[in-house]
Amino acid sequence: MNLTDKQRALIERIGVFQEKSGMQPVAGRIMGLLYVSDKPELTFDEIREALGISKSATSNALSMLQHLNRLEYVTYSGDRKRYFRLKLDKWRDLVLQGVESITDFSEMLQEVVAERTSETKEYNQNLLDVADFLKYLHTELPKLLTEWEQQKK
Amino acid sequence: MNLTDKQRALIERIGVFQEKSGMQPVAGRIMGLLYVSDKPELTFDEIREALGISKSATSNALSMLQHLNRLEYVTYSGDRKRYFRLKLDKWRDLVLQGVESITDFSEMLQEVVAERTSETKEYNQNLLDVADFLKYLHTELPKLLTEWEQQKK
DNA sequence: CTTTTGGTTCCTAATTTTAAGAACTAAATT
DNA sequence: AATTTAGTTCTTAAAATTAGGAACCAAAAG
Incomplete structure (x- = not known):
C-alpha cells in the first residue's frame, strides 16, 4: 500500500479520535485508512496488509463498521473481491x-x-x-x- | 437512601446510556442516582451506600465526573461533608x-x-x-x- | 471433482478496564 | 495531643475487551 509517515500519523490520530467515541482501535484505524488512502476503495486484504492486522480483526471490524452504517462495500463483475469504502456520499x-x-x-x-x-x-x-x-x-x-x-x- | 424498584431500574438504564458514550459503569450510575434521587444533593457516603460501591470507586468516579464538568459539590458551614450535585443549572x-x-x-x-x-x-x-x-x-x-x-x- | 480465493468463525492469549480493600492524609473534634 | 471524619491513593484481583491463529466454509476457477 505504501503509506507515507504523514499518512500513518493521520490514520493514528483519526483512530484515537474514533476510539474516544467508543470505537475499538482497529475499527478506528480502518476508518482513518479509508479517509487517507489515495484509493477510496480498498479490498479486505489491502486493509489487512496496510494496517498489519489479522484477518479476524479485519473481518470483525469491517462488519461492525457496516452495522454502524459507516461503511459499505461494492463489487465488480468478474472480481471476487469486495471493495470497502466509507459511506461518505x-x-x-x-x-x-x-x-x-x-x-x-x-x-x-x-x-x-x-x-x-x-x-x-x-x-x-x-x-x-x-x-x-x-x-x-x-x-x-x-x-x-x-x-x-x-x-x- | 431507600430507592424504589422503579428508581433503581431507571438508574441502571441511565447508567447503560451513559456507558454508551464512553463512561464507566459506576460513573454512569452516579449520574443516574443524581437524576432520580429525591434529594438532588447527596454526600459521598450516601452515594456510596445507595449504589453499594466502594469508597475508591466512588472517589474516582466523582472526580472524573467533575473533570467532565457534569458534577460539582457544595459545602455548608459547620458541615464537613461535600454535597455532590449535577451541574444541571x-x-x-x-x-x-x-x-x-x-x-x-x-x-x-x-x-x-x-x-x-x-x-x-x-x-x-x-x-x-x-x-x-x-x-x-x-x-x-x-x-x-x-x-x-x-x-x- | 479438486483447488484456490476471499472471507468468517471459534478459541485463546494478552492487554486493558474496572472496582475492591487497605493504607494513608488532612482537617476538624474531643 | 489523640481520635474521628471525609475522602484519596495505592495495590491488586476479577472481568471485559481486543486481536491473533487456526480451522472452517462457500463460491469460483481450474
Whole structure:
C-alpha cells in the first residue's frame, strides 16, 4: 500500500479520535485508512496488509463498521473481491440518523421527571428544559442541514 | 437512601446510556442516582451506600465526573461533608462546550484533504462538505440555543 | 471433482478496564 | 495531643475487551 509517515500519523490520530467515541482501535484505524488512502476503495486484504492486522480483526471490524452504517462495500463483475469504502456520499443520512437518537435521551429525562418527587420544583424544571431543548434540536437540526445545502449552492 | 424498584431500574438504564458514550459503569450510575434521587444533593457516603460501591470507586468516579464538568459539590458551614450535585443549572454551558469540540473533527478533515491526492475530486469534495457542515453547525448551534430560550418565554 | 480465493468463525492469549480493600492524609473534634 | 471524619491513593484481583491463529466454509476457477 505504501503509506507515507504523514499518512500513518493521520490514520493514528483519526483512530484515537474514533476510539474516544467508543470505537475499538482497529475499527478506528480502518476508518482513518479509508479517509487517507489515495484509493477510496480498498479490498479486505489491502486493509489487512496496510494496517498489519489479522484477518479476524479485519473481518470483525469491517462488519461492525457496516452495522454502524459507516461503511459499505461494492463489487465488480468478474472480481471476487469486495471493495470497502466509507459511506461518505451518504453522510447526510448518518447525521439524520444521529438526530433520531437524540429523542431517546429526551424521553428518558421525561420518565425521570414523571418518577421524581414534585417537591424539587426547580430541579424538575431544569430536567424538563433539557428534555425540551433536545426535542427542539430534533426538529431543528434537519432544517439546519437543508439550510446548509441551500447556502452551499 | 431507600430507592424504589422503579428508581433503581431507571438508574441502571441511565447508567447503560451513559456507558454508551464512553463512561464507566459506576460513573454512569452516579449520574443516574443524581437524576432520580429525591434529594438532588447527596454526600459521598450516601452515594456510596445507595449504589453499594466502594469508597475508591466512588472517589474516582466523582472526580472524573467533575473533570467532565457534569458534577460539582457544595459545602455548608459547620458541615464537613461535600454535597455532590449535577451541574444541571449550567447545562447550557455544557452544550456550548460540546459545540466547541465539533471544530476538532472539522479541522482534522481539512488536514486529511490537504494531505490527499487531488485525483479523487468527488471524494475530497465530500470530505470538505462534511467539514464545512460541521463548521456551520458550530456557528448555528449556539443560535439555536438562544432561539429556544426566546420561544420558551 | 479438486483447488484456490476471499472471507468468517471459534478459541485463546494478552492487554486493558474496572472496582475492591487497605493504607494513608488532612482537617476538624474531643 | 489523640481520635474521628471525609475522602484519596495505592495495590491488586476479577472481568471485559481486543486481536491473533487456526480451522472452517462457500463460491469460483481450474
